[in-house]
Amino acid sequence: MKVINQFKMQLDSHSANESFARTAIATFVAQLDPTLEEISDIRTAVSEAVTNCIVHAYKEKIGVIYITVKIYDGKKVVIRIRDKGCGIENIEQAMQPMFTTGGPDRAGIGFAVMQSFTDKLKVSSKVGYGTTVVMHKTIASRQNDRA
Amino acid sequence: MKCRLAVSGNMLTAYLxxxxxxxSVQPVRESIDNAIDRNQPNSLVLDFSDVTFMDSSGIGLIMGRFRETSRLGAQLYIFNPQPPIExxxxxxxxxxLAKIQTNGKKEKYKR
Incomplete structure (x- = not known):
């Protein structure tokens, strides 16, 4: 598969950057002429992944969040969000809806939302080294698109 | 993210x-909880008409406020979420947990 365009950024894990990260990625993906629903799905999924880096991976300290977005042939978007934080001991458990280590005001559905709002989600993690989340989403072609 | 609170009879409304x-959610959570403590409402309305984006932090907000209202035996309402939020x-x-009500102004996704 051929990469048509790509975008990389690194940002500090300040919570004020949650809004910046999802807006930047949504703006980059806008070149594929997505529907409002597709853009909203991407914004939400990215917000979940970036918030996980801030709330769980780095907790009280400030670390770096590494983001790459690649656009492939056929309007396929792959978003990779990586941290070098604490890592996840049990990914399967972390991905269970309602499971959270984030206290009573976190819903524990971040991974479930990423899964629902993208076509494919892959999470890999190593305790003490960090976590990588890769999300795939294909933007549907419109009638007037050329093949 | 702003939050304006209004009390009418036994109803507390938070216009988000x-x-x-x-x-953005933390100050909102605190101001709603303070208003619940002060007013002891029998219904809490979270008005989402002007909410342009929400992730699962908003779900955490609703779940936490549901705990507060159930403690009081109050009903929780969610008004007018936009389609992506709904x-x-x-x-x-x-x-x-809540009665979700839309007022018909809801627009369908446009291409």
């Missing part, structure tokens, strides 16, 4: 405005 995420609310099963 802007984007709800982990960064989608998230339903995925998270919030229709089981």
């Amino acid at each position: 405005d802007g984007e709800i995420d982990h960064h 989608k998230l609310l339903l995925i998270a099963g919030m229709d089981k």
Whole structure:
């Protein structure tokens, strides 16, 4: 598969950057002429992944969040969000809806939302080294698109 | 993210405005909880008409406020979520905790 365009950024894990990260990625993906629903799905999924880096991976300290977005042939978007934080001991458990280590005001559905709002989600993690989340989403072609 | 509170009889309404995420949600949570403590309402309305974005931090906000209202035996309402927000609310099963009402101004997704 051929990469048509790509975008990389690194940002500090300040919570004020949650809004910046999802807006930047949504703006980059806008070149594929997505529907409002597709853009909203991407914004939400990215917000979940970036918030996980801030709330769980780095907790009280400030670390770096590494983001790459690649656009492939056929309007396929792959978003990779990586941290070098604490890592996840049990990914399967972390991905269970309602499971959270984030206290009573976190819903524990971040991974479930990423899964629902993208076509494919892959999470890999190593305790003490960090976590990588890769999300795939294909933007549907419109009638007037050329093949 | 702004939050304006209004009390009418036994009903407390929180008019939410802007984007709800982990960064913006905390002051909103505190001001709603303070108003619940002061007013002991029998219904709490979270008005989402002017909410332009929400992630699961908003679900956490609703779940936490549901705990507060159930403690008081009060009913929780969610008014006018935009379609993307309603989608998230339903995925998270919030229709089981709150009565979700839309006022018909809801627009369909446009291409």
